[in-house]
Amino acid sequence: MSGSILPARSSAPSDIALIEAPTSLGLRPLTPGHEPGCWRAPAALMRAGLGKELQPQRHVALPHPTYRFDRDPGSTIRNGTSLRAYCGEISGTVAAALSDGLFPLVIGGDCSILLGCLAGAKRSGPCALIHVDGHADFYHPGNYDVARPGSAAGMDLALATGRGEALLSRWGEPAMPLVDDLQVVQIGERESEVADYSFPDFRTSSIHKMTIESFLRDGPARAGAQALARSTGRVWLHVDVDVLDQSIMPAVDSARHSRHDLRSAQWPDPHSVGVGPAGGREYRDLRSRTRPDRSNRRAAGALHRSGLPRASDGAYIRVMSPLRFMLLAGVLISQPAASRDDVTPWTPVGIASDQFESHAAFDPATGAIFFVRSAKDFSGWRILTSRCSPMGWTQPVDAPFAGDGVEADPWFERGGRGLWFISTRSTDGVHRKDLDVWRAERDVRGRWGLPKRLPAPVNSTGNEWFPRIGKDGWLYFGSDRPGGLGKTDIWRARRNGTRGWRVENAGAGLNGPGDEYEALPAPDGRSMVLMASDGLYLTRATRTGWSKRVKLGAAINATGSEIGALFSPSGRSLMFARDLKGRRSGEFFVWHINGREAWPPSCPGATAR
Structure with a gap:
């Protein structure tokens, strides 16, 4: 799930640009010759009524890119060359939406879409990142065996911060990382519970980290405050639904039971939300645009890494409520709260x-x-x-x-x-x-x-x-x-x-x-x-x-x-x-x-x- 928070302005309900990015390029095959099914998620969500609920001003459905099973001769990363090209399409679409004053909402697809989203957002100014994921997604050549092809969906945060192959870690003119460690907040990581996913270099980086335990302890408001403390005016929010326990969202490629339930966090009341952004200007009351168990028109995101079965097309309604409030938390808090914390x-x-x-x-x-x-x-x-x-x-x-x-x-x-x-x-x-x-x-x-x-x-x-x-x-x-x-x-x-x-x-x-x-x-x-x-x-x-x-x-x-x-x-x-x-x-x-x-x-x- 990927979306952006734009504290510099307020969006009307129809200001959304809904962008479908049906890709599995960043994932490895679950079985030989079988493409992972998360590319079907955008269509599944649209059938479940997401488009009708959001009523976007613009709707762009990017094509489903060809997935190759052999090694990419131009990259050590699986589908690396194709992924660079596809992220270029995402980047151009996101940049066009921002240029036209719209709120880009990108639905994946796997986590590699983050690279295209950030590349597009940066065209209109600096952008911080809130990375909500049950894993750090921090694989790079410094911490894994490059003899086997890497999968970008497990590398997206490392690539976005400039670690790894230049094909996917350097963007723009001049070529540089998409975001600095100091402007990143990672929320929801539970990799410390699984040794195979633990990255010592991630723990010692300057990325601000909130594990699922600390997030539940401190609450969404503090998480948003810490994100805005690193913000330069715009924040891109990226959410992988595997941050949820598999009893809530089983249709992900990294599903597992957690001892923690994201729904137990102290979320803001959706019927009494008034947003005070960093610039000091007040947003309109969001009360009229927030309904229980529906995707808020301003605080919406995009599910990714989920191969939703057709029988579960309505499952997004169950997970949108906590994720919606996570988005709201990023803009709810004021800078003085960040200063205190x-x-x-x-x-x-x-x-x-x-x-x-x-x-x-x-x-x-x-x-x-x-x-x-x-x-x-x-x-x-x-x-x-x-x-x-x-x-x-x-x-x-x-x-x-x-x-x-x-x-x-x-x-x-x-x-x-x-x-x-x-x-x-x-x-x-x-x-x-x-x-x-x-x-x-x-x-x-x-x-x-x-x-x-x-x-x-x-x-x-x-x-x-x-x-x-x-x-x-x-x-x-x-x-x-x-x-x-x-x-x-x-x-x-x-x-x-x-x-x-x-x-x-x-x-x-x-x-x-x-x-x-x-x-x-x-x-x-x-x-x-x-x-x-x-x-x-x-x-x-x-x-x-x-x-x-x-x-x-x-x-x-x-x-x-x-x-x-x-x-x-x-x-x-x-x-x-x-x-x-x-x-x-x-x-x-x-x-x-x-x-x-x-x-x-x-x-x-x-x-x-």
């Missing part, structure tokens, strides 16, 4: 104060924290440090390498031997007015030496900010030097052998006509958080450079003042500072991107301010 203040006594705290860095060697404290108006920056004691964090003091100017933006190299920062400290007895990049290094005994100012062209006659080294080896920093694409841009530098440094603009994916100050590469190098004049953005690495940035949701950008981002070593959490104005001024917050982890480092005696 996923973004929490970090205000330990000794660190938090009535001044402005920002730009934290934790010493990987000692566990001490280095951070910037400034006046409430964010002036007079100084780098302070505090260590954990039995009584909590110690009183912050100047960094051991402190100079006579304003100093900020500390960042530790991996291992902690070197620390990068910016400063206006004096050089050769002359006090500088512009901020430059500096690096301090400590010896094997842990004693800090005198910091060194980086030479030109890294430093310029203008200001430099926020030096950070990415996994790609580039030193990223902000600068207002001439030659940029806007006012202040992100630049990057790399050592050029023994001849100094090579410096270049980081490109249009990161930079626009306004101000961009800070670029923080993720630990795995696949994405980057960017601070511009109006808040934090996300971009990702592609073969041709960084993708066009997308702004993080209102759960993160609550005031537009968010600065000084820092990833945890795992990349699963992000710390940043936010200006709360008034007495509290700037404070630290932590976004738990992928569930709670033991970070920031705890200090046993510390308490919150």
Whole structure:
């Protein structure tokens, strides 16, 4: 089942574009020479009255593609070449629907339709993903034997996030993954109950995971909140009905009994639904468009991986009710709810104060924290440090390498031997007015030496900010030097052998006509958080450079003042500072991107301010 949530606008009941995608290309034959029957699902649902119930403004029935039983000579994935072509048809149909202001509802077919759906949705702007499936669908060459043909229906989430054969994992111009891990929520996984379906690399990825147990415990509203926290305005919802127990939906190729029943979740009351999207505008009351045991016209999806027998053509009515509410949950909750659940203040006594705290860095060697404290108006920056004691964090003091100017933006190299920062400290007895990049290094005994100012062209006659080294080896920093694409841009530098440094603009994916100050590469190098004049953005690495940035949701950008981002070593959490104005001024917050982890480092005696 696959559909989309479009929180940027409200859809009238007739705004639906119903798209049938009768395909089994992504599945293996159940018996030799027999095509899996899930391609019959769209026709079965139409006979059961789905079209009459939805009354779509547009109805497109894509053809049933030819299923081949021999190996595809152009791919290691079963029917890979045909699947790429068929997903191209889905993509074009979905893109056309969105371009015409319609709500695309795609009925499969197997889970491989997700690739075409996301490719089409991305043509009209960035798109996050809610992946509802009883399995993670995370097979890729890194975790299975490629000697046998892979089946895309068991790979769709891995392929969508850029893992696996380029034929199905790279889309668009420039070719890149369909969605970043940070913008994916996977709901309903029960693979931890079955060792054969467990993927260690899925568990350690930055995809946010809600197993069927945690979904039932926390409820649909929290699931929707966490999804919208990763949203950039549009969310594609993909649902595989094998998330249901086989006593409810037996007609799937991966049916099994579960200890859990999706119907036991606390679903919203369909007769009292009012939707408040991220943009703040209220949707019309959906009460008049919601009836028990029928598919809601806005919150509908598409069954897939189900070979519904003709005798069970009406079975979709039994499963549509909980799945309909799952769709509604994604748009029901507001961004403040997401903030409560996923973004929490970090205000330990000794660190938090009535001044402005920002730009934290934790010493990987000692566990001490280095951070910037400034006046409430964010002036007079100084780098302070505090260590954990039995009584909590110690009183912050100047960094051991402190100079006579304003100093900020500390960042530790991996291992902690070197620390990068910016400063206006004096050089050769002359006090500088512009901020430059500096690096301090400590010896094997842990004693800090005198910091060194980086030479030109890294430093310029203008200001430099926020030096950070990415996994790609580039030193990223902000600068207002001439030659940029806007006012202040992100630049990057790399050592050029023994001849100094090579410096270049980081490109249009990161930079626009306004101000961009800070670029923080993720630990795995696949994405980057960017601070511009109006808040934090996300971009990702592609073969041709960084993708066009997308702004993080209102759960993160609550005031537009968010600065000084820092990833945890795992990349699963992000710390940043936010200006709360008034007495509290700037404070630290932590976004738990992928569930709670033991970070920031705890200090046993510390308490919150």
